[in-house]
Amino acid sequence: MLAIGLDIGSITTKIAVMDGNDLLDTNVSFTGYNAESAWRKILKDTLDRLQLKESVVDRIIATGYGRNGVGIADKTVTEIKCHAVGARFYMSNVRSVIDIGGQDSKFIRIDADGNVADFVMNDKCAAGTGRFLEVMARALEVELADFGKLSLNARKSSAISSMCTVFAESEVISLISKGEQRENIIAGIHESIVNRLVSMISRSKIEEPVVLTGGVAQNIGIQTALAKKLQIKIRVPDTAQVNGAIGAAILAGNI
């Protein structure tokens, strides 16, 4: 059974191809203005890379914000369920998933049977998500990919208190003009994201093992700050960014 999961996020589109229980390939591209051309292209590129034709694909499940726009999907499933399933693929006894995506972050509690028991998401505000980090990286003129490593060299974390991404950006700019070290500012940014995440998570109940997923999960600074604040061990799969797409592909194989 050749199954595909397509996760159309606000910033990136992800794909996972599975043959039975084997993960054949994953891929990530920017969603951009036209989500349809983004998923069509990533689907084609990935199948080409695998030297497969679209006609051999048995099932497709679409997830993410753009899930309803994937006309060829056999079904749509929410990113909540897909992330839960994807995390179980990585760690079968996972009980909590923290996913930090482009414009939303979510916490998913999984019961002993592997079902979603509860979920909470950020509301009305993109602070504490990937988009927030992107804006800050631009203000600091740092590559987003270097954010994590740089923050590990911080001597302290600067206080970032604004709730709003735009105001937080001005706060960062004023810290720069005061001569605050870039590393400290980055550590402060991570801390502010983590504080928001933790207050969101507190609305539910975190249980171990905990898996961190989403595009922001690879950021070592966030991983460290989150583990410290929650006082727990956090696991990050190599496939963190495509975890939702993997979950969708697994579900597609099981329809």
Place this chain on the structure above:
Amino acid sequence: MSNNTPNMPSLFSFFRKNPGLYFRGMKNQLKQGLPMDLLTLMGDYIKKTKKADSSPTQLVANFTAGFPVEFLLAFDVWPGFPESSACTAGMCEITQPLIEHAEGMGYSRDLCAYMKTSVGAFDKGYPYDFGGSPVADMYFGTNGVCDTHTKWFENEARKHGRPYFAMDVPCVVSGSDEARWAIDSDYIVAQLYDLITFLEQQTGKKFDEEKFMNIVNKSQECSRLYLEFFDYRKKIPAAEYFVFMRVFMYAVFAMWDLDAGIKYYRNVLEKMKKRYAKAPEKIGKPEKYRLMWEGITLWYGTDFYKELEKKGAHVVYELYTESSAFRRKKTSTLDETFRQMAKEFTSATYILEQDRRIPFIEEKIKDYSIDGLILHANMSCRPSAAGMQDVKTEIEKRSKIPVLILTCDMIDPRAFSEGQVRTRIDAFIEMMEENQKQKQDQILSGGTGQWQTINR
């Protein structure tokens, strides 16, 4: 309207100035798919309010939710209800510019959007059908439901130079005992006597106890019939859903014509009796998921509720609509009526303190065979949004159903992010689906006996 203030603008002059808005409003009203008799009933209130406003002899009052309208009726004062007009604007989906207009007048983003819609609509000269309300001869507010009411109407009365009567309802906190109740009750009853004096002064009429009791009897009958309808919502499939109920409650809430209200509810009940006498498969749409909603409706959310229904999820019970019926107990003397009113002001479903709110919800979940609970954390209404997290945690534990907190606003569409809401709703439905599957499996495998039986 007896005083020399300008009347409300007519619908025609509004239409001439804003044809686009007019058509949009009408279209959105109609897409709710409400039955003709209900639309006529709602239209009757609007028509009569306008008539009262333009009459040189008819006294008009504006009152807030929770105020005992029977007193106004006993003095032949027309009950104007600006909140209902704001709700109408919500159904028309035209509130955003009105709210923004009020914010431009200095009202904060965090304040109640009913108030801002009403203030904005008045200032922009919108008619009653589109959120406006007449300048009343007198204003009546109570903090029984929320403190916004008393300040909102105090401000309106001051702005228009009109007399204002505010009724103070003590807040009942968890753990209050009977002795506390008795003190609160005496305090409220004393204010009801003050209210009579106030109305006597304003109208120049003497209080007619017999007439008042007659009106109270009718309002009790109206409430009784209205609540009887809820029995048909317990049935599967339920008699009606939220989009219907939020307008169905108008007659029992605004009480402008109790005879018409009683007649209408009787007719509807008669129809229900016939409908439910039929074979179950002929009664109505299949219900995959029966939902309970706590908090105010999304007035602009007709499409939202329709989309839920397309997914097989129907809101079959709301505390909000049930709490709109007062005068639930028969009374025969004035003192008994006043004491009963005092009891009702302090214990309306909408304002139940957590100790009683949670078991109340738990009981309704059983009564209405509920599969999932949506808690509307209403950005502009603190009384209805407070304590949602505790309700969620407790109900999930006690009733073993998924509970979703949805942060939106009742009539401010700026607080409704479609993509975000859709993801939450879809995930909530997935959880209900899973829950049903588990229950089914338990039943098939003999079960542990801890789940309720699925009867559909």
